[in-house]
Each structure stands twice: as C-alpha cells, then as structure tokens.
Amino acid sequence: MEVKLNPLAIEIEDVFFSYDGHLVLRDVNLKIEHGEFLAILGPNGSGKTTLLKLMLGILKPQRGTVRIFGKEPHKVVDRIGYVPQDTNINKDFPITVQDVALMGRLGQTGRSRRYSHEDILIVQQALERVKMWEYRGRPIGKLSGGQRQRVFIARALAANPSILFMDEPTSNVDKALQTELYEFLKELNRSMTIVVVSHDLSVLSSYIKSVACLNQTLYFHAAAEITQEMMDMAYHCPVELIAHGFPHRVLGEHKDK
Numbered sequence: 001m002e003v004k005l006n007p008l009a010i011e012i013e014d015v016f017f018s019y020d021g022h023l024v025l026r027d028v029n030l031k032i033e034h035g036e037f038l039a040i041l042g043p044n045g046s047g048k049t050t051l052l053k054l055m056l057g058i059l060k061p062q063r064g065t066v067r068i069f070g071k072e073p074h075k076v077v078d079r080i081g082y083v084p085q086d087t088n089i090n091k092d093f094p095i096t097v098q099d100v101a102l103m104g105r106l107g108q109t110g111r112s113r114r115y116s117h118e119d120i121l122i123v124q125q126a127l128e129r130v131k132m133w134e135y136r137g138r139p140i141g142k143l144s145g146g147q148r149q150r151v152f153i154a155r156a157l158a159a160n161p162s163i164l165f166m167d168e169p170t171s172n173v174d175k176a177l178q179t180e181l182y183e184f185l186k187e188l189n190r191s192m193t194i195v196v197v198s199h200d201l202s203v204l205s206s207y208i209k210s211v212a213c214l215n216q217t218l219y220f221h222a223a224a225e226i227t228q229e230m231m232d233m234a235y236h237c238p239v240e241l242i243a244h245g246f247p248h249r250v251l252g253e254h255k256d257k
C-alpha cells in the first residue's frame with residue numbers, strides 16, 4: 001500500500017531553543033514541500049546542529065512546533081534518513097561495511113529481531129547504489145573518508161526514507177567527489193526531500209533548489225534569489241560565494257582585498 005505523505009516535508013513554526021538559558025534559535029520558521037533540495041547554511045555556532053536535532057526529534061523546542069510530514073519528528077523516524085558529519089570511527093572497531101549499512105534496518109526490523117533475508121537484500125541494493133557492495137566485508141575503519149561517507153549514505157537509504165538529512169556532506173570529500181556526491185543526491189532527490197546542513201558555502205551547487213541562512217534566526221530563499229547581502233547577513237561579514245556550478249552565483253569582494 002502506498003503511504004500518503006503530507007505535502008509539507010518540514011513545517012517549523014515560531015521555534016525558540018536555548019541551552020541553559022543561552023538562546024541559540026530565535027523565532028525560526030520554515031516550510032519545505034516534499035521534493036525540495038534545501039541547504040541550511042550558517043557560520044560556526046549559528047545553531048545548525050541544534051536545528052537539525054530538532055528536526056530529527058532528538059531535541060524538543062521550548063517554544064513553537066516542528067513537524068515532519070505533518071507529525072512530531074519522533075513519530076516518523078522510520079521516514080527519516082540521517083547522514084552524520086563525523087563518520088570517523090575507531091579505526092580498529094571490528095565492524096564491516098555491511099554491518100554498518102544493516103543498522104539502517106534497525107528502525108524497521110525492531111531491535112530485538114534478527115535481520116531478515118529482505119533486510120539483507122535491501123542493504124545490498126543500498127550498497128550497490130553507492131557503489132560500495134564490493135567492499136561489504138571490509139572493516140569500516142579501513143576505508144577512505146569519502147568511501148565511509150558513502151556507506152553511511154547507504155545506511156540511511158536502507159531505511160527507505162522520504163527525507164534525507166546530511167550534516168556537512170562535503171567535509172570529508174574532495175572536490176572531484178563533491179560533484180559525484182551531488183549527482184547522486186540529485187538522483188535521490190527524484191524520490192525524496194533532501195536537506196544539507198553546512199557552514200561551507202561550496203555546498204551551493206546547481207542541484208540545490210532553496211537556501212536557508214541561519215544565524216540564530218532563519219532567512220529562507222528560493223535558490224535563484226541568492227545574493228551577496230543575504231550571505232553577509234547570515235555570516236556577519238563579507239564572504240566570497242564559491243558557488244560550485246551555481247547558475248546565479250554572485251562573487252563578492254572581500255573587504256581586505
């Protein structure tokens with residue numbers, strides 16, 4: 001049976017969040033339709049990870065509401081895929097590529113059950129999609145940063161998500177692999193909403209459909225409207241937009257040039 005999804009993948013209304021009285025997010029509002037490819041940009045400490053944790057249901061706002069496909073995030077965890085920033089793990093930890101990808105089935109299988117034949121087939125497809133099936137028996141600690149990231153993408157895909165969140169997707173990936181990554185994300189975007197969170201402006205690829213700049217509060221823009229002012233506002237200093245293949249890129253001047 002086909003699952004009917006709320007057309008709004010993300011709905012954030014009037015959200016405030018503080019850690020121990022220290023305000024991190026102020027009056028954040030965001031509406032994202034299913035099928036979007038959104039980049040949330042902001043400098044270090046601007047609240048990106050906090051906002052991501054709110055959307056993943058790990059944190060709850062003190063004020064306001066966060067809905068994913070019309071529901072509280074913890075009620076739709078089986079529709080959410082998440083690729084963390086830091087895929088570095090203890091290099092000697094004896095866990096294979098296939099074991100890591102199988103973890104993506106935990107939410108579907110239930111933690112007490114063994115993996116089914118179907119789980120293993122789904123994981124095979126996910127690893128094939130990221131071209132890592134041939135590495136399935138390899139310890140995860142013996143892979144390069146880019147390969148490890150692909151395995152963590154496969155882990156997220158194994159859950160068959162409707163929305164995929166990626167934290168700093170380009171941090172472990174060199175320039176050539178970035179293009180490959182975005183080509184792959186573009187293909188995934190045909191069937192799922194994608195949200196990438198980054199302080200790195202190079203995530204502004206031609207594949208992104210909208211951009212939200214976060215610095216305590218959020219400024220949302222359809223991608224074609226991106227301007228230098230918007231970036232300056234978000235970063236509180238002139239920044240050079242290094243927009244990788246971005247169709248409307250604006251190259252700003254640094255003051256000290």
Ligand SMILES: Nc1ncnc2c1ncn2[C@@H]1O[C@H](COP(=O)(O)OP(=O)(O)OP(=O)(O)O)[C@@H](O)[C@H]1O
Nearest residue numbers: 019020024042043044045046047048049050051199
């Ligand atoms: N668990 C916590 N307890 C207290 N303060 C926190 C906690 N987590 C984050 N903060 C503070 O909240 C602010 C926002 O942090 P957050 O990690 O959301 O920012 P970020 O934009 O993801 O930063 P970065 O790009 O450096 O990862 C920072 O000032 C940070 O020091």
